[in-house]
Every structure is written in structure tokens, then in C-alpha cells.
Amino acid sequence: MKKVLAQIGKEIAQFRRDKLTLALAFFLPFVALLLYGYATRLESKNILVAVKNFDTGSLSRDYIDTLFATGQLQAAPFRGSGVDIMEPLDKDGVKAAIVIPPEFSRKVSRRERAQVQVVIDACDVNNARVVKNCIIASTNYFLRSKDLQTTRNLISPQVRLWFNPGRDEALYVAPGAIAVILWIFPCLLAALAMAREKEQGTILQLYASSLSSFELIAGKTIAYTLIALMQAALIISASFLLFGLRFVGDITVFFLSLVLFLYSAVAFGVFAGTRATTQSAAVQIVATTGFTTALLLSGFLYPLRNITYPLSLISNVLPARYFVSAARNAFVRGSDFGSQLYIPVSIAIAAFVLYMAASKILRRMQLKG
């Protein structure tokens, strides 16, 4: 035990000495939080839409007003004659074009069918859907408000969005960003520390010492988990201040998951460090296998159910995936204690496997006796 404590002391002393490592530990995670938390949004507001109105009546003007009433769509000048509906797309950032035919008002007031042509730039599939839904909803609202509906809506849905009624995307992105950041950076630091011993040859001294591989890894992982806890304190309190996150649910599961999650990130880093011969190779292993998977397969940006089959298997064993859920449950959903126990259990299994893998590799290299 004393040996492990001495190791922890040595690791933290080494960590504090290097300015670049300190910036990597505390400054870059903060920048990453700002970039992910503020600049990552999936849904556009104020989408520019150009409307060409060939009609002269008042109904078409009312209809256009309804389209722009919610504020999601914003009117832009229609460049072109209106014969080619594609023409205004791409000019001045216009994402959709609408053409209202002549005789629109006359036809509608006589309750005849009038067709409105819409074309949407679908490069960004998600926002193309947003625009489509918006136009359909506004059209239905217009028909209802003018009493033009052909059918009576006998059954109508009362749709409510739970936990996030204002559809504030920060509540979705920020908890996910916390999870991704607290995976990447602790992992990177631990990998660097482990690979440094190998690169500088000091690991041979450790092999030759009486320290067992188990103790060696315990010292390293505990030291870097302590550092990771400081990173977590910084990142979580920053997101409380910047994004207005609050604990709304059971916090015991969250904190239990947090400690296990940080430990598993560090264990993964140590594992990557034992596989690499140089520090730059260690960084590359972590960047390709840790960074990309945490960012893409954890459900941080898009729903987990959309990940295609063989990749979804990898997603299932990622601790980051479980911690993204834990963060969203604790900060937004306010889930029960009992329903979330699978989260810390899954993360603990991952941490254990990574720890054993790292110590097994080291044991093979250690001197016998």
C-alpha cells in the first residue's frame, strides 16, 4: 500500500511539472466544452426561405404571414423570375423556395384546391425535415384558423415535450459534451504518462523493482483518477454556470458512475500507453480509438438507435455511452435510482476489463522473481 501511495505522489509531481500537460488537462477541456456546448447545434433557427407570390389576393398574404409566424423560418428575397423554383436556392443562404400560384386566393375562398410548390435544400437532411414539418404545421394552422378544413379533427393530440419543453438544445448537448470531454482528456493524460516511462526507459527500473505490475498500475490509475476528478469538478461546475445545468435527479448514481467512468477512462489510457512504444504513438492510439468512438458512438450528437449494425456492437461496450445516459438522466430527466443501476455496473465491468488487460501486458514484460 505504501508503495502505491509513493507512486501516486511521484505521478502527481511529474504531472505538475509540465506546462503543456497542465494546459492539456485543464485549459483544452474547457475550450472543448465551450466549442461543443455553444457551437454544436443540430437544428437551425431563422432558416431563410424565399417566397414568390403570383397571387394578388389577401389570403396568400395571410398564408405567407402564417409561414413566418413561428420565427423558425425567415423571409428572404426571391431571386429570379419564379419560373424555375430551384433558382433562388443557394443564393444569400436561402434553404427553401416557395411558389404560390396565381388565383390562389380566389380558389381557396371558393374552397377549391390550390397547390403550393415548395423545394427544400436537402443537403442537411435534418434541417430539411425541420423545414418540411414547419411548412406543413403552418399550413394546417392556417386552414384551421380560416375554417377551411375539409375534415373535422375529432381526435387531436395534446403533445407535450417532457424535461425540456422549450427545446433548448444546450440541455441535450452539454451533458453529452461533459461525458465526451471527461473520457478523452483523462485517457490522453494517462496514456502519455505510461508511454513516457517506456519512451524514457524508466519503465525498466520499475520492472526491476519490487513493485508488482498490479501495484504499478494501481498507482498510475489512482493518481490520474484524482487528476480526472479535478477535471470533472472544473467541467461540471463550468457547465452549471454557462449552460444552466442543475441536478434534477438522483445524484448518488451519477457520482458513483462518474468515479467509475473516470477510472475506466484512465485505465483505457494506461492500457493504450502500455501498447505504445513512444508518447506520440500513444497519443495516436488514443486519438483514433478513444476520441472517435467517444464522439461518434456514444449518442452524444445523434440518437444511439441510428448507429448501423456492426458499429452498434462497439457502442454497447463503450463506457462513454453509458455515462452520456447517466449525465442526461441526472441533469435533465431526473430518473429514479433503481432504474439506472445498470449504468455504474456496466462501466465498472469495462473498467475492470481494461485494468486487467493493462496489468497483464505489463506482467509479461516484468522480470521474474
Add this chain to the structure above:
Amino acid sequence: MNKLNYFTQLKALMRKEVQQILRDKQLLFLLFFMPILQLFIYGFALSPEVDRLRLGVVDHASSTVSRALTAALVVNDVFELKESGGRDAALAALVRDGALDAGLIIPADLERRYRAGLKTNVQVFIDGVDANSAGIAAGYVSQILASFNRNLSSGSQESREIISPQISFAYNPGLISSWFFVPGVIALVLNLVSTLVSSAALVREKDSGTLEQLLMTPVSSKQILLAKIVPLAALLMITVAVALLVSVLVFHVPFRGNLLLFLFVSFLAVLVGISIGIALAAYSENQRQSLLTSFFINLPVIQLSGAIAPMESMPEFFQYLSYLDPLRYYVICVRALLLKGGGFSEIWIEVLSLSVYAFVLLSLSSSRFRKQLK
């Protein structure tokens, strides 16, 4: 120095450079395997699709109409029917615990009120944590219910309202989400690979001390740098070709624009990446330092470029900030060339901006690096 000699020296240096890079497994991995790996992961993992939401239904009416209503929600795969727990409170708890994405509660008097021609509200609640998906799902619910009502009153499938918007999707009519991400990933991976490989190729000479040996030879610092840049640019253009081939062959992304223009803007992007790599090498003592410093540059460059999350959705401040990001222009060019089939007239501002960035960054970083050599 005579001209012939100059080029012989340059050729020899370049040959050495290419051999060194091709011998280095780590650099080869970055140059040729990384783009394939990243395209596969991004292309198959990122999808904003809103379907198969887990729906729990508590049907207090359990009548013909209520069962038809549930079926209407499930029929086009937007929702997937899951165990609801049978009671309102149990259903609510399942949504709160994240086990379900949405809940539907149908009141007991639905059938009676329907027969009497009275309006009935059914309760739908959707997990709003994923604000974007929830908004789209809410829109779907209203649309499904509207067409359900039309079917109930007319009995026919295709009864339409007085105003029916004819909506079509341009450039990507099948709404294939990978078509949006793949051009972004080409840009992202090119930026990563070019900065990492070029900084590694330069800093390695510094790290191992061979740079001093090179300087002792009759070659000039300009030749040394030129002999680094040319082979790197050539190899990185192969990276571009690999990325483009994967995009077209695996993801069936269309290539609608001008291939020459694409190669030209890619070349500019490669130069930008190499410049960043040279700058990293100039300011670093060893490979570890340049690699770690690259995180501080590549993270914001990629995040602000609009490669992954759409540029238009960013808050205004970050949209302005992104004008400082050279990758932003390349992302716009690649999307326009691949998906929209635009030519020079559509993207000349971006091509021009990218050229300016490439020129300025390359001059700054090479003069900085050469200053160090003296």
C-alpha cells in the same frame, strides 16, 4: 550555384523524403488508412434519422378506433410499440427513466365521444432531452393524427386539404444523411492527416538532430523546406483520392461538380494543412510537443468548420468566428461540388478565400521555420 545542380539536389532530397515517409508505419497509417477508417465510422455512425422511437401506449378505451390510432402511429416506423406498464404512472416512469421515448394515453370515453361526434384529446408526451429529434417527432405525431382524421371522416386514403404544399427535396431527394456527413469528413480527415503528417515529417529531423546534418550540406534552407512540401502535397493528394473513392463507392455520394475544381480546392486545403504542420514543427522541440499542440489547433478548426454540425445552426457569434477558419471554405466547396454540382461561379468566394489562406499561412509558417534554421 548553377541551376542544374539546384534541381539535382532538390530531387535527391525529395527522394529521401518519400522513402522516409513510406518507411514509417505510423505515417502510412495516417495517410492511407485513417481516411478510410474515419469515413466508415462517421458515415455509418452519424445519422439524425427520427424513426423507431420507443412508444408506450396506455389504451383506456381499447376500442376499434383507439387500436386503429395506435396502428397509425406505428405503421410507418416512426414509432415502435413497446411494453407500457399498463398504467399512466408506470408509463410516465418508463419515459422518465429513459426506457421509452414517447407515451400515448387514450382516454376511456374515446369511442363514445367519437360516435357522438365530439372532439377528444389524446395525450402524447415525448422525451424532450434530444430537442431536435423530439421536435421532429412532435411534427410527425400531428401529421399522422391529421391524416388519421381525414381517413376516419372520408374513408379514403387520399383525401387532401384545400391547400396542399407540394414539397420536394433538392440535391438529396432520398434524404440520405451520410451525404451530408461524408463531404464534411473528407475535409475533417484531410485537415487532421495533413497537419499531423507534415509536422511529424519536419519535427522528426529536429528531434533526431538530422536537421543540423542537412544544414551542413550545401543545400539551402529553402530547398530543404521545398523538398518536404512537394512530396507531402503529392502524397496527401493520394489521400484525397482515397477519401473521394470511398465516398463514392461505399456511400454512393454523387459527384456532380467539376473534378478539376475539386482537385484544385483540395490542393489548397492540403497546403493549408501543411502550413499548420510546419508551424507546429517550428514551435515544437519534439514530436510529442507538436502532436499535443495540434489538439489545441485542430479541435477548434474542425468544430467551427461546419463539417459535422451544420454551420447554419451555430449561434451567430460562432458563425462569424468561423470566417477565420480556413477549413470552413473547404467544407462548403466539397459539399457544393459533390452534392450540388456547382461550378466556379457558385463557389468563387470560397475558392478565393481558401487560396488567400493557403498563400498567407504557407508564407508565414515557412519563413518562421526557415528563420529557425539560420
